[in-house]
Amino acid sequence: MTTISVEHVSKSFGKVAAVDDLSFETPPGAITAFLGPNGAGKTTTLRMILGLVTPDSGSVTVGGRPYRDLDRPLRQVGAVLEATAFHPGLSAEAHLRAVAIAAGLDVARVGQVLDLVDLREAARRKVRGFSLGMRQRLALATALLGEPGLLILDEPANGLDPTGIRWLRGFLRAYAVDGNSVLVSSHVLAEVEQIADHVMILAAGRLRWSGPLTAGSSLEELYLEVAG
Numbered sequence: 294m295t296t297i298s299v300e301h302v303s304k305s306f307g308k309v310a311a312v313d314d315l316s317f318e319t320p321p322g323a324i325t326a327f328l329g330p331n332g333a334g335k336t337t338t339l340r341m342i343l344g345l346v347t348p349d350s351g352s353v354t355v356g357g358r359p360y361r362d363l364d365r366p367l368r369q370v371g372a373v374l375e376a377t378a379f380h381p382g383l384s385a386e387a388h389l390r391a392v393a394i395a396a397g398l399d400v401a402r403v404g405q406v407l408d409l410v411d412l413r414e415a416a417r418r419k420v421r422g423f424s425l426g427m428r429q430r431l432a433l434a435t436a437l438l439g440e441p442g443l444l445i446l447d448e449p450a451n452g453l454d455p456t457g458i459r460w461l462r463g464f465l466r467a468y469a470v471d472g473n474s475v476l477v478s479s480h481v482l483a484e485v486e487q488i489a490d491h492v493m494i495l496a497a498g499r500l501r502w503s504g505p506l507t508a509g510s511s512l513e514e515l516y517l518e519v520a521g
C-alpha cells in the first residue's frame with residue numbers, strides 16, 4: 294500500500310511562496326482529488342512528491358521513503374504530469390518498449406498496458422500524429438508499465454472525449470478497488486464529484502480543506518467558500 298506523506302513542506306520560488314507549511318497523507322486504496330485555483334501550488338507539490346523539485350523544508354515520502362530513494366520507482370509510483378513529452382518519431386509501442394527496457398521491466402507488459410488504455414489499434418503509429426487524448430492514454434500506459442500501487446495524475450481528463458472520460462472514471466475506480474491509490478489534480482469539479490472519494494483543497498500554498506466527499510453536498514459550494 295503506497296501512501297504519500299507530506300509533512301510541513303514549504304517551497305518558494307524567489308519571493309513566491311508556492312507551498313507554505315503543507316501537511317497531508319493520502320488515504321490508501323482511494324481516489325484523492327487535489328483541487329485549488331491556478332497558482333495554488335498543486336503542480337509544485339506533485340513535483341516534490343516525485344523528487345523533481347526539492348522542498349526548502351519539511352519531508353515528502355512515498356511508501357515511507359523519499360521518491361529518489363525508492364529502489365524501483367516505476368513499480369511503486371506511476372505519474373502523468375502536464376505536458377508529458379514523447380519522442381515524436383517513435384510509435385506508441387516503441388516508446389513503451391524503450392521505457393520498459395530502461396526501467397528493467399518485462400516488455401510483455403507493453404501489450405498489456407496498450408490494451409488497458411485501449412490504444413492497441415494505434416500502437417504502431419508515430420506519436421507525432423497522436424491527438425491530445427491519445428497522448429493522455431499513452432502517458433497513462435507509460436505510468437502503468439510497472440504496475441505501481443500509486444498513480445499521480447495531473448488533469449488526466451484533459452483532451453479526452455466523453456467516451457474517454459467515462460472510460461477513465463471506470464478505470465481509476467477499478468484500480469482503486471484493487472487496493473491501489475490515486476492522487477489526481479483537477480479543475481473540473483463535476484468530474485471530481487463523480488470520481489473522488491476524498492478531496493484536498495489548496496489555496497496560496499496552504500491546505501484549506503481536506504475530507505471525504507459526501508453524497509448530496511455541493512463540491513462547487515465548498516470549493517468557492519474555501520478557495521474562491
Ligand SMILES: Nc1ncnc2c1ncn2[C@@H]1O[C@H](COP(=O)(O)OP(=O)(O)OP(=O)(O)O)[C@@H](O)[C@H]1O
Nearest residue numbers: 306309310311329330331332333334335336337338
Ligand atoms: N519553476 C518555477 N519558477 C518560478 N515560479 C514557479 C515555478 N514553479 C511554480 N512557480 C510559482 O509557484 C506558484 C504555484 O505554482 P503551481 O504550478 O504549483 O500551481 P498550480 O496549483 O499547479 O496551478 P495551475 O492550476 O495553474 O496548474 C505560482 O505562483 C507559480 O508561478
